[in-house]
Amino acid sequence: MSRDAGANWEDVTIPDLPEFALISILEPSAHDPGTAYVAATRYKLSDHAPYLYRTTDYGETWTQITTGIPDDDFTRVIREDPGRAGLLYAGTERGVYASFDAGDSWQPLSLNLPVVPIHDLVLRDGDLAAATHGRSFWVLDNVELLHQFTPGETAEALRLFRPRTTIRYNPGASPAALFSAMGRPGAGDPAGANPPDGAVIPYYLAEAAPEAVTLRILEDGALIREFSSASTPESGGPNFFGQSAGGGGLSAEAGAHTFAWDLRVEPAQVLDDAVFQGSATGPRVPPGDYTVELAIGDLVLSQPFSIVRDPRVDVTDGELREQFEFLLEARDRLTETMELVGRIRDMRGRAEQAVERGGGGDRLRAALAELNDQLYPVEERLVQYRARAGQDLIANATGIDSKLARLMGFASMGDGPPTQGQLDLLARLAEGIEARAAAIDEIERTSYAELARLVP
Incomplete structure (x- = not known):
């Protein structure tokens, strides 16, 4: 050993180390x-x-x-x-x-x-x-x-570990990612497995949980995503590319577990039979400080963790938050679109039941036909109700749902704030949604009310 940068050395060979080691x-x-x-x-x-x-x-x-x-x-x-x-x-x-x-x-x-x-x-x-x-x-x-961990530490009934700092990685529109999303082999297939995409949250259960395990992600105390071992995370519904999102794999069994959150908020709420182009997945959250909570009944544990920007991305955290808020608004508009379609179908169902209760006379059936003549064009502007598979959207006009979902997909391919064109498109689609909402209100106030008055 030398303590003077090698000018002098002393022999500190281990005394009991066997010869020729x-x-x-x-x-x-x-x-x-x-x-x-x-x-x-x-x-x-x-x-x-x-x-x-x-x-x-x-x-x-x-x-x-x-x-x-x-x-x-x-x-x-x-x-x-x-x-x-x-x-x-x-x-x-x-x-x-x-x-x-x-x-x-x-x-x-x-x-x-x-x-x-x-x-x-x-x-x-x-x-x-x-x-x-x-x-x-x-x-x-x-x-x-x-x-x-500390030396001599004994296992607790439930333990939540602090997740490591997570890099917000966006695979973007790489050919391998696109082929994978479309169910086709990509250039990166014969490769080793990468770590899970997103925040990996480790936790431990000494024994199987007596009830569902719930995991929550919060920012500044506000809930932004929740998962439960009793249910499968929502994927945003079927879409043209078959894309999905969510964390998946939250376990209530005994042992050590890791849960991978993909950094996305809740997907848009879509109708079960909706067929549209694009993605309904929730956007990735921007860089910042977050909290994870793990709960079993009244027992709640929490840990802080951070999400940081990909160092290769030449944008600011503020610009990524702008992108997130834009995509969040588009997601909410897609949910609103589906809710309006739900209103239309509920109104149609109530009208059909009223006609049946009223005996199905000519006046009632004529009123129902007139109601549908007004409802179907509005519905078709919101969703393509004739589509049963993605190929049907080739022969039939797409609705606002596809336009929103495609906008979300394209606006999230890269990292950066929305373009002016994307902002303008979202504003036009929002105007279209509000116009259809007003039309539905008017139809319910007039044509539907008139049909209801005809029922004895």
């Missing part, structure tokens, strides 16, 4: 200048014992730290977590181990890693990467989650 890794601590860790091997001499050591006094004394690692599982690498003192990782001939107490005790961390020699470990941006001999590279995402 190979020093594989020397890991100086990032938290204490007098602390360092050593991994050594003697497997070439048919000695498969693990050799891990720790010094806290610049090498004057050393302590062997292998408790918990099998006696025949030799170690090539030891690394200290730069974000937490005393949190160590060791790579052995058959896997990976972790220690929360500076090596006093170890426990397996291999998870789904195959039995394979680990030659090196690297911690980068909160992830742990392992270099293996014969099975390529493996990455344990968000190993920083271990920072939230």
